[in-house]
Amino acid sequence: MLSAWGPITMGLAVGTLTRAHLLRVDYRMYPTYPHGWVTHLALGLVAAFLGAVAVPALAAREFTAVTFLALAAQQFREVRAAERESLAALEASERVPRGADYVEGIARVFEARNYLAMLTALVASSLTHFLGLSAGLLGGGAALVLAGGLRRGKQVGDVAVVRPARLRFERSLLYVDDVMIMAVGLRESREYLLRHGRGVILEPRDAAARATLATLGQRQAIAHDAAAAVGLRKDFGTPEFTPLVRLDLDTGRTGLCIVPTNPDINALLEGVRRTPLLESSRRLPLEVGR
Amino acid sequence: MKTAPLHTILAVVTLRHDAVGGGAPIFYANDEAERERIATYLSRILDAMVHDLENGTYILVKH
Numbered sequence: 001m002l003s004a005w006g007p008i009t010m011g012l013a014v015g016t017l018t019r020a021h022l023l024r025v026d027y028r029m030y031p032t033y034p035h036g037w038v039t040h041l042a043l044g045l046v047a048a049f050l051g052a053v054a055v056p057a058l059a060a061r062e063f064t065a066v067t068f069l070a071l072a073a074q075q076f077r078e079v080r081a082a083e084r085e086s087l088a089a090l091e092a093s094e095r096v097p098r099g100a101d102y103v104e105g106i107a108r109v110f111e112a113r114n115y116l117a118m119l120t121a122l123v124a125s126s127l128t129h130f131l132g133l134s135a136g137l138l139g140g141g142a143a144l145v146l147a148g149g150l151r152r153g154k155q156v157g158d159v160a161v162v163r164p165a166r167l168r169f170e171r172s173l174l175y176v177d178d179v180m181i182m183a184v185g186l187r188e189s190r191e192y193l194l195r196h197g198r199g200v201i202l203e204p205r206d207a208a209a210r211a212t213l214a215t216l217g218q219r220q221a222i223a224h225d226a227a228a229a230v231g232l233r234k235d236f237g238t239p240e241f242t243p244l245v246r247l248d249l250d251t252g253r254t255g256l257c258i259v260p261t262n263p264d265i266n267a268l269l270e271g272v273r274r275t276p277l278l279e280s281s282r283r284l285p286l287e288v289g290r
Numbered sequence: 291m292k293t294a295p296l297h298t299i300l301a302v303v304t305l306r307h308d309a310v311g312g313g314a315p316i317f318y319a320n321d322e323a324e325r326e327r328i329a330t331y332l333s334r335i336l337d338a339m340v341h342d343l344e345n346g347t348y349i350l351v352k353h
Binding site: 172 | 335
């Protein structure tokens with residue numbers, strides 16, 4: 001049996017690596033880089049340490065050490081609250097807000113990933129403690145890969161066919177294909193929308209996807225991520241250029257209209273496809289066989 | 291930044307004196323170009339959306 005430091009070091013390393021592996025800054029710039037990134041890495045280190053010391057402490061008959069795990073849970077719940085608060089505070093100055101569901105989803109993910117770091121650290125340190133260094137390395141590596149699998153949740157592209165669509169006006173009503181988006185009174189704005197606007201249609205693949213896409217939270221998230229992907233031509237005083245996601249009540253098809261700075265339709269489609277399916281917006285309606 | 295109550299009519303811009311009345315400020319325009327111009331100014335100032343009621347009247351609504 002190794003001294004306590006072997007398992008602790010192994011757990012610490014695997015746990016921190018897990019957190020780092022799950023921490024990625026992409027075009028959405030969230031978590032913010034570099035300071036948000038550093039904060040979460042540091043918290044991951046703390047989580048990994050807590051996970052890593054649990055088993056060696058128990059083996060040394062230090063049962064009080066386990067109470068620290070409860071303390072950790074409390075701590076990480078606060079991570080979620082802090083994350084939610086700071087994102088909610090920024091909502092007012094976002095041109096396209098994320099919406100409450102997206103904010104809650106992000107906060108939840110940050111909390112959960114600390115637990116994941118703690119869990120992989122626990123696995124690695126206990127394996128090292130009981131079975132030796134190589135078992136710890138192997139098991140820790142496996143835990144890391146498993147946790148890494150949770151990095152990418154389901155995305156909009158998984159449940160809906162996302163394709164480009166034509167913008168058109170019927171009198172003052174703006175349509176994407178046959179999904180009505182909004183009423184635009186100003187002629188100049190109508191011309192601008194036709195010239196620079198882009199339309200996307202999302203066709204849900206099944207009833208569950210249709211119900212999910214119908215939630216306001218999911219649609220707001222799509223609008224936000226689409227704007228993050230291709231930019232936005234919109235300022236104060238031009239509410240008609242706000243990206244909107246609207247529903248066709250008869251078919252469940254969903255239309256997005258956006259006025260991007262980057263006219264590349266493929267970047268827009270990819271941005272929509274990569275929008276995370278929000279946990280709090282997921283619906284699974286009952287399907288009773290006839 | 292909340293500047294006005296949402297989903298209320300902030301202003302009415304119309305060509306028809308006989309068609310509108312009530313609580314919101316009403317701006318009368320002499321022709322379509324003037325109506326378009328007034329509505330544009332008001333939209334930019336109030337950050338409000340212009341909707342065409344198609345009876346000669348535009349309304350400005352904050353969404």
